[in-house]
Amino acid sequence: MKKLKLSTQQCVGCKICELSCSFAHFKAYSHDITNIHIITEESNCDFAPYACIQCQERSCVEACPVQALSVNPETGAIAVNQDSCVFCGLCVKSCEYKGIRIITHEGKKRIAVCDLCGGDAPRCVEACFDGGVTFE
Numbered sequence: 001m002k003k004l005k006l007s008t009q010q011c012v013g014c015k016i017c018e019l020s021c022s023f024a025h026f027k028a029y030s031h032d033i034t035n036i037h038i039i040t041e042e043s044n045c046d047f048a049p050y051a052c053i054q055c056q057e058r059s060c061v062e063a064c065p066v067q068a069l070s071v072n073p074e075t076g077a078i079a080v081n082q083d084s085c086v087f088c089g090l091c092v093k094s095c096e097y098k099g100i101r102i103i104t105h106e107g108k109k110r111i112a113v114c115d116l117c118g119g120d121a122p123r124c125v126e127a128c129f130d131g132g133v134t135f136e
Helices: 016-026 059-063 090-094 123-127
Strands: 004-006 037-041 046-050 069-071 078-080 100-105 108-113 133-135
Touching: 004 046, 016 037, 016 123, 059 069, 059 090, 078 108, 090 100, 123 133
Parallel strands: none
Antiparallel strands: 004 133, 037 046, 069 078, 100 108
């Protein structure tokens, strides 16, 4: 199964991946409502993309006390039942890759985790021109 590959060496910090993700999922261009996020270290101009890489550990799924997270058998991506989630943050804390977080959209909290755009080429990969985000 294909997975996202994130490269801090290739990422130039343009954040086009964030915008393409937010539009694909929420029909809005926003850096705040996206399943991928770029962390910028301005003091040395470093940029690091973070998103769920569909790791083998699946610590977020194991950490969820209400089973709001599961693995999509077709894509291998983490699936979220937003209605079951209690937003305790245990999934966020358990992810050593910083690939999951809690966001707020239209006044509601949501778990933001990459769903691989349904298994097709993820929109962030299509938008990335520098090789910071690939799908292999």
